[in-house]
Each structure stands twice: as C-alpha cells, then as structure tokens.
Amino acid sequence: MSSSFLSSTAFFLLVLLYLGSFHESDGAQQGTYIVHMAKSQMPSSFDHHSLWYESSLKSVSESAEMLYTYNNAIHGFATRLTPEDANTLKTQPGVISVRPEQRYELHTTQTPLFLGLDVHNSGLFPETCPASDVVIGVLDTGVWPESKSFSDEGYGPIPSTWKGECEAGTNFTACLCNRKLIGARFFVRGYEGEYGPLDESKESRSPRDEDGHGTHTASTAAGSVVEGANLLGFANGTARGIAYRARVAIYKVCWKRDCFSSDILSGIDKAIADNVNVLSCSLGSKIQMTDYSEDDTAIGAFSAMERGIFVSCSADNRGPNPSSLRNEAPWITTVGAGTIDRDFPALAILGNGKNYTGASLFKGDALPAKLLPFVYAGNASNDDDRVKGKIVLCEQGGNDNVEKGEVVKAAGGLGMIIANVPNRGEELQGKAYLLPAATVGRKAGDIIKLYVMTDPNPTASILFQGTAVNVQPSPVLAAFSSRGPNSITPNILKPDLIAPGVNILAAWTEALGPSGLASDTRRVEFNIISGTSMSCPHVSGLAALLKSVHPEWSPAAIRSALMTTAYNTYKDGKPLLDIATVKPSTPFGHGAGHVSPTTAINPGLIYDLTTVDYIDFLCALNYNSSQIRIISRGNYACDPSKTYSVADLNYPSFAVNVDGSETYKYTRTVTNVGGAGSYSVKVTSETTAVKISVEPAVLNFKEVNEKKSYSVTFTVDSSTPSGSNSFGSIEWSDGKHVVASPVAISWT
Ligand SMILES: *[C@@H]1O[C@H](CO)[C@@H](O)[C@H](O)[C@H]1NC(C)=O
Numbered sequence: 001m002s003s004s005f006l007s008s009t010a011f012f013l014l015v016l017l018y019l020g021s022f023h024e025s026d027g028a029q030q031g032t033y034i035v036h037m038a039k040s041q042m043p044s045s046f047d048h049h050s051l052w053y054e055s056s057l058k059s060v061s062e063s064a065e066m067l068y069t070y071n072n073a074i075h076g077f078a079t080r081l082t083p084e085d086a087n088t089l090k091t092q093p094g095v096i097s098v099r100p101e102q103r104y105e106l107h108t109t110q111t112p113l114f115l116g117l118d119v120h121n122s123g124l125f126p127e128t129c130p131a132s133d134v135v136i137g138v139l140d141t142g143v144w145p146e147s148k149s150f151s152d153e154g155y156g157p158i159p160s161t162w163k164g165e166c167e168a169g170t171n172f173t174a175c176l177c178n179r180k181l182i183g184a185r186f187f188v189r190g191y192e193g194e195y196g197p198l199d200e201s202k203e204s205r206s207p208r209d210e211d212g213h214g215t216h217t218a219s220t221a222a223g224s225v226v227e228g229a230n231l232l233g234f235a236n237g238t239a240r241g242i243a244y245r246a247r248v249a250i251y252k253v254c255w256k257r258d259c260f261s262s263d264i265l266s267g268i269d270k271a272i273a274d275n276v277n278v279l280s281c282s283l284g285s286k287i288q289m290t291d292y293s294e295d296d297t298a299i300g301a302f303s304a305m306e307r308g309i310f311v312s313c314s315a316d317n318r319g320p321n322p323s324s325l326r327n328e329a330p331w332i333t334t335v336g337a338g339t340i341d342r343d344f345p346a347l348a349i350l351g352n353g354k355n356y357t358g359a360s361l362f363k364g365d366a367l368p369a370k371l372l373p374f375v376y377a378g379n380a381s382n383d384d385d386r387v388k389g390k391i392v393l394c395e396q397g398g399n400d401n402v403e404k405g406e407v408v409k410a411a412g413g414l415g416m417i418i419a420n421v422p423n424r425g426e427e428l429q430g431k432a433y434l435l436p437a438a439t440v441g442r443k444a445g446d447i448i449k450l451y452v453m454t455d456p457n458p459t460a461s462i463l464f465q466g467t468a469v470n471v472q473p474s475p476v477l478a479a480f481s482s483r484g485p486n487s488i489t490p491n492i493l494k495p496d497l498i499a500p501g502v503n504i505l506a507a508w509t510e511a512l513g514p515s516g517l518a519s520d521t522r523r524v525e526f527n528i529i530s531g532t533s534m535s536c537p538h539v540s541g542l543a544a545l546l547k548s549v550h551p552e553w554s555p556a557a558i559r560s561a562l563m564t565t566a567y568n569t570y571k572d573g574k575p576l577l578d579i580a581t582v583k584p585s586t587p588f589g590h591g592a593g594h595v596s597p598t599t600a601i602n603p604g605l606i607y608d609l610t611t612v613d614y615i616d617f618l619c620a621l622n623y624n625s626s627q628i629r630i631i632s633r634g635n636y637a638c639d640p641s642k643t644y645s646v647a648d649l650n651y652p653s654f655a656v657n658v659d660g661s662e663t664y665k666y667t668r669t670v671t672n673v674g675g676a677g678s679y680s681v682k683v684t685s686e687t688t689a690v691k692i693s694v695e696p697a698v699l700n701f702k703e704v705n706e707k708k709s710y711s712v713t714f715t716v717d718s719s720t721p722s723g724s725n726s727f728g729s730i731e732w733s734d735g736k737h738v739v740a741s742p743v744a745i746s747w748t
C-alpha cells in the first residue's frame with residue numbers, strides 16, 4: 001500500500017476505489033465530466049459565458065445538472081452525463097473537450113528549528129506587514145478552526161486584496177474565520193454526484209475537517225505559534241507553522257471516501273479568484289497520468305501559475321519504486337520527503353538478551369516489567385488463542401500498522417512488534433498505537449523473525465523511550481517518498497526537492513483520534529504523522545516567506561531559489577542517505593536536495609520562467625492546439641517553423657534521457673538577483689560515462705536583473721546498459737553564492 005499517513009478512511013477508500021463510480025439515472029449510467037470550452041468563441045447572443053455553457057449543455061441533455069462553472073482554473077464546466085450524451089456534447093460548437101473526471105487521493109515542531117528558522121535567524125524574514133499579507137490556500141480535507149494554530153491574536157487586518165469567503169455549513173459558522181484563518185470554502189458537488197447526498201451525521205457539509213489531514217497541512221504551512229504543543233507528551237515544544245505570520249485559506253475538496261477532480265478544479269478556481277499567493281496541494285491522482293492535459297490538478301495549477309500563484313504539491317508516497325511520482329508538471333513545485341533530527345525510540349527486547357531500536361508513539365499502561373511470550377503473526381493469524389497474553393511480531397503491508405495493532409489487541413495480544421517490509425528499509429515512522437507497539441526496520445525485523453521462529457520458547461518486551469532529539473544523520477530521504485524519473489517528461493527532473501515529511505507534529509481535528517482509527521476515542525490537539533503530504537506544506541510556507549521578502553519574484557523564481565540553494569550532503573560532506581537502502585540518495589529521490597530556507601533568501605542567480613516558456617514546452621512535447629488550450633485556456637498555436645525543445649525549458653535542474661544520441665545540448669538563462677559579480681562554473685560527473693561541458697564557463701554580471709545564457713553539452717557513452725543512471729552537478733559561484741543544479745542521466 002502506498003505509504004504512510006492516510007487515516008483509517010484511506011484503507012476503506014482503497015477498497016472502495018472504482019466501486020460505484022457511476023450510478024444509474026434515467027436507465028443510463030451517468031458520470032461526472034469536465035467540459036473545456038473555447039470561451040473566445042462565445043456567440044455574441046450570450047451576455048455571460050455561464051449562459052452559453054448552460055445552453056450548450058441543454059442542447060444535449062435537458063435534465064443534466066451543471067455541477068460547477070469554472071472561469072479561472074479552466075474555461076468550462078462540470079456536469080453529470082451519460083457517455084452517449086458526453087459524446088454528443090463533444091460535437092457542439094465551442095466545446096474543446098469532454099473528459100470524465102478523475103479520482104485523487106491525499107498523500108498522508110521541531111521543524112522550523114531543523115530548517116534553521118529559529119529565533120536567531122528570524123530577522124532574515126520580516127516580522128511585520130509583508131509577511132502577514134501573504135495568503136496560503138490549502139486544498140485538502142478542511143480545517144478544525146478552533147485549533148490554537150489558527151488563533152489570530154496579534155494579527156492585523158485582513159489583507160485588502162483578499163476576496164475570499166468563510167462559507168457556513170454543518171457545524172461551521174462564518175464567525176469561525178478570523179484574521180488568521182481568513183477563508184474557508186467547501187466543494188462537494190462532484191462527490192455528491194458520485195455517492196449521493198452526504199450523510200451529515202458522519203461528515204459535515206462545511207469546511208470542517210473530520211479527517212485531520214487538512215488541519216495538519218494548513219497548520220504546518222502557516223500555523224500560529226502554540227507553546228507546549230505535543231502529542232500525548234511526545235515532541236513537546238513550541239509548534240509554529242513555517243510562515244507563521246501568513247494567512248490561511250481553506251478549500252475543502254477531499255471527503256471521507258474520495259477526492260474528485262471536479263471539486264478540486266472548483267477549489268483552484270475559487271482560490272485564484274480569492275487572490276491566494278501560494279497554493280498547497282497534498283494530494284494527487286490515483287492513476288498515473290501520461291499527459292498533463294488529463295491531470296486536473298496540473299491544469300488548474302497552470303492557471304494559478306499564470307496569475308503568479310506558487311503551487312506546491314506532494315510527490316506522493318509510492319517510493320522507493322522508480323517513476324512513482326505524481327504532480328510532475330514543470331509549473332508545479334514537486335516535493336519529496338525527508339526525516340528531521342527527532343525520533344520516538346522504543347526498544348524491542350528479546351528473550352535472548354538482544355534489543356533493537358524501533359519507534360513508537362504509544363502512550364498508556366506500560367507492559368509488565370518482564371519478558372512475555374512472543375509469537376509470529378504468520379503462525380497465528382487465524383487463531384486467537386495463540387495471540388492471547390503474548391507479544392506478536394507482524395509484518396507491515398496490506399493495511400496500516402495501527403489497524404494491525406487493533407486486530408492484535410482485539411485478539412487479546414498484549415503488544416506488537418511490527419517489522420518494515422523490505423522496501424521500507426530502516427524508516428521508522430512513529431504511530432499512535434492503541435496497544436504497546438513499536439515499528440522496527442527491516443534488518444532488525446529479519447533478526448527478530450528468525451528468533452521468534454527458531455527459539456523453542458521465544459519471549460520479548462518493548463521499552464518506550466519518549467522523544468529523542470539531535471538524531472543523526474538527518475535528514476535522510478524517506479523510503480516512501482516517490483521517485484523519478486518523471487514518467488511524463490523524462491527530460492525534466494522530478495521531484496524538485498525534499499522537505500521534512502516524517503513524524504511531523506501539527507494541529508489535528510478533534511473529530512478523530514491520533515491513530516485515525518474509528519475505535520480510537522482519544523482526542524488530541526496535535527498529531528504526529530508522515531507523508532509527502534507533510535513535506536509539501538513546509539515548502540508552501542517557505543514560498544510564502546520568500547514571497548514576503550521578494551514580492552516581485554515569479555513562482556519559478558521562488559522555486560529556483562529553493563532548489564539552487566538546497567543541500568545534498570551532510571555537514572561532513574558525505575552525501576544524504578536514502579533510508580530505503582541506507583545508501584546515498586540520488587536526484588531521482590531528493591531532486592535538488594533538502595530545502596535550506598536561510599540561503600534561499602539570497603540565491604545570487606535565478607532560473608526564471610514565464611507562461612510562454614511553459615507553452616513552448618508544450619509545443620516541444622507536440623501537444624496539439626486543443627491539449628494546449630485545455631491547459632492554458634488561451635488560443636496559442638505552436639509556430640511550425642520554430643524548433644521547440646524540452647532541453648530549453650529554463651529549469652534549475654537537468655535530466656537527460658539517453659535515447660540513441662551521443663550528445664545532448666541544453667540551454668539555460670540565469671538572472672542576477674544579487675550584486676555585481678563574476679560567476680564561474682564547476683561541473684561534476686559521477687561516472688566517466690558522461691562528459692559535461694558548459695559554455696561559457698564564466699558569466700559576468702554588472703547589475704541586478706541582468707540575464708546571461710549558457711549551454712551545456714552532455715556527451716554520453718551510448719554503450720552503457722539500459723536501465724543505468726548517472727548523476728552529477730553544475731554549480732555557478734561568485735565566491736559568495738553557490739547556484740547548484742543537479743544532473744541526472746538515464747539510459748533507456
Ligand atoms: C457536529 O457537532 C456536534 C457537537 O460537537 C457533534 O455531536 C456532531 O457529530 C457534529 N456533526 C458532524 C457531522 O460532525
């Protein structure tokens with residue numbers, strides 16, 4: 001199962017996936033379709049585009065309900081139709097495309113300190129007006145507005161540019177918004193279209209978060225300062241969102257069973273109209289897209305980017321499998337996950353005197369202070385008598401670890417040691433188990449399994465050790481973090497970078513316990529969970545901070561600053577590790593590296609991009625005019641006399657997919673955002689199979705905003721076996737700044 005964080009509902013969600021996606025109506029099966037319209041072709045007889053859209057829809061189906069009209073994220077609407085009516089609609093004038101909507105899923109305080117954003121450095125970011133005028137929009141499961149993380153104490157008036165709203169609904173009044181939580185909306189028509197009316201005894205028809213995920217991500221990005229924040233005593237300290245002075249606007253697009261793209265697009269549509277500055281999206285499509293014009297998040301994000309909104313999305317939790325990414329579009333900042341320097345150690349103690357360090361967020365009555373009988377779940381699963389009064393060794397997989405604990409507890413088990421599946425390596429996610437339980441890494445798991453299966457009288461115990469800080473090495477790349485290569489465009493490196501995403505403390509809903517299990521009656525103000533869902537809002541918060549210091553920077557400039565200053569070695573110079581293998585991580589795992597906020601403020605040079613550059617990129621991919629229109633809304637035509645190349649997209653990283661040629665030429669243009677200076681290039685290549693040459697090797701800048709171009713030629717050994725990768729870097733430095741780009745070469 002794709003990692004980590006998802007709450008109890010996620011398990012059901014996976015089971016329910018694809019069941020009941022269409023229901024019967026008028027004898028034919030209806031589904032939700034997203035209809036893109038060529039707004040510029042609206043006949044003059046219509047006063048408003050929405051009337052034209054209505055009329056186009058009525059021309060094929062009198063009864064079809066208009067779910068949403070879109071005007072900012074796309075031009076068009078969402079409606080429920082039979083496949084036959086959808087086909088007829090495609091032939092109507094002005095209709096560019098009619099596509100079935102897609103299902104999306106969520107990718108489930110110590111961090112500011114870990115990022116170097118402690119009190120000593122806070123002077124780098126303004127404390128006053130500019131920082132607090134930045135608005136972060138969060139597309140997620142809603143918000144628990146009563147959380148202290150959304151307190152508006154000390155906040156000035158709501159920014160005058162704000163056009164959003166606080167929508168009332170079940171258990172949610174408009175008064176719940178304040179000068180911190182300045183907007184909250186919900187989008188449920190697509191969800192209700194599929195599943196019928198909401199059961200309001202189970203989920204609120206309002207922005208209220210009954211899942212926890214949205215409250216957690218929003219407070220990670222921009223939560224107010226809360227002292228003495230902890231989960232059951234773990235990670236006690238001051239909780240603070242990354243851009244803790246920024247404002248938050250909530251767009252609830254995910255519900256108990258699913259997230260639908262008609263709802264997500266409407267959320268993006270409104271976020272653009274409301275004037276958010278940053279959009280945080282910790283969700284992604286369930287299926288792998290092959291084309292950006294099929295991915296509604298990417299489509300909506302394009303329009304947001306065009307309006308200067310920085311969009312950061314999670315890379316997904318399908319690692320360490322290669323090519324397991326979501327949200328790969330180059331106008332999105334794609335965020336992978338790493339660990340921080342904090343752990344929740346728990347010792348698995350065996351009867352043979354050996355012990356192994358695992359992790360746990362269990363709080364409750366300790367186990368008896370003696371060794372207890374120990375059994376392997378693989379030998380006992382259908383037999384409660386073999387579990388009762390014992391500690392059970394389980395293996396990860398199938399359902400969530402906390403659910404396995406629930407089963408063990410119900411069967412009378414006293415405790416559980418749960419071993420990682422092989423591809424999770426030594427990753428130790430803390431979980432708020434309902435019984436004494438600890439997760440152990442794969443190596444310890446193998447040894448413990450051998451012991452329990454071969455010892456004639458195996459015994460074990462678990463010793464919980466609370467919170468450990470200054471754990472090294474950190475960060476390490478999370479095993480679950482999705483990996484490149486980018487399967488849509490292998491010549492664009494993704495993910496872009498990594499940020500903290502393992503065992504993150506942030507605010508939580510009071511509608512669900514910290515384990516996410518329905519049987520968990522505990523209520524907590526903060527919870528500790530893991531996922532690229534958690535790393536994404538860290539980058540959203542950092543983008544908000546950079547936006548407050550450099551309001552004129554484009555989304556691409558902000559991303560460039562974060563990427564070129566990211567680090568991929570530890571202080572001792574050794575490369576960052578991948579916890580799945582406990583070997584050095586590569587740019588396919590960490591992109592440009594781990595964010596380094598304090599250096600990102602002053603990156604020296606940036607790689608900027610405009611809307612036209614992205615359209616040229618789509619031309620390079622040979623997208624036809626309707627695909628380009630679906631993404632960009634504009635009526636752009638690629639110039640047939642021009643040669644477009646993905647290699648020319650001014651991206652701050654380099655990916656080369658070797659497909660027969662021996663040389664590959666890329667061009668880049670850097671903009672000086674520092675003082676005058678002379679930058680020299682330093683190139684590194686990990687293997688002799690790749691030669692990298694840069695021309696010119698020195699770039700002289702006299703003034704701010706000056707642009708200089710350079711080209712890079714990669715000469716590769718084409719006899720390298722397919723499936724091989726090689727990595728390197730291209731670094732420009734003037735002695736004060738280091739502007740680094742990762743290089744990833746793959747032979748297909
Ligand atoms: C609304 O709040 C009340 C009181 O807190 C609670 O009993 C009820 O379950 C809530 N409804 C939903 C749908 O969450």
Ligand SMILES: *[C@@H]1O[C@H](CO)[C@@H](O)[C@H](O)[C@H]1NC(C)=O
Binds near residue numbers: 230
């Ligand atoms: C958390 O830390 C604060 C301040 O150090 C302390 O007053 C409080 O008792 C601690 N809470 C827990 C649950 O450890």
Ligand SMILES: *[C@@H]1O[C@H](CO)[C@@H](O)[C@H](O)[C@H]1NC(C)=O
Binds near residue numbers: 349355
């Ligand atoms: C764990 O093992 C180490 C090394 O074998 C030993 O020194 C230590 O006492 C053990 N700790 C516990 C709690 O059993």
Ligand SMILES: *[C@@H]1O[C@H](CO)[C@@H](O)[C@H](O)[C@H]1NC(C)=O
Binds near residue numbers: 378379453
């Ligand atoms: C437990 O299961 C393993 C295989 O999973 C088997 O080899 C072993 O004999 C079983 N042990 C007992 C006591 O049943």
Ligand SMILES: *[C@@H]1O[C@H](CO)[C@@H](O)[C@H](O)[C@H]1NC(C)=O
Binds near residue numbers: 624625626627
């Ligand atoms: C554009 O490409 C898409 C996807 O390949 C295809 O479905 C569509 O018919 C094409 N449209 C035009 C106008 O060529």
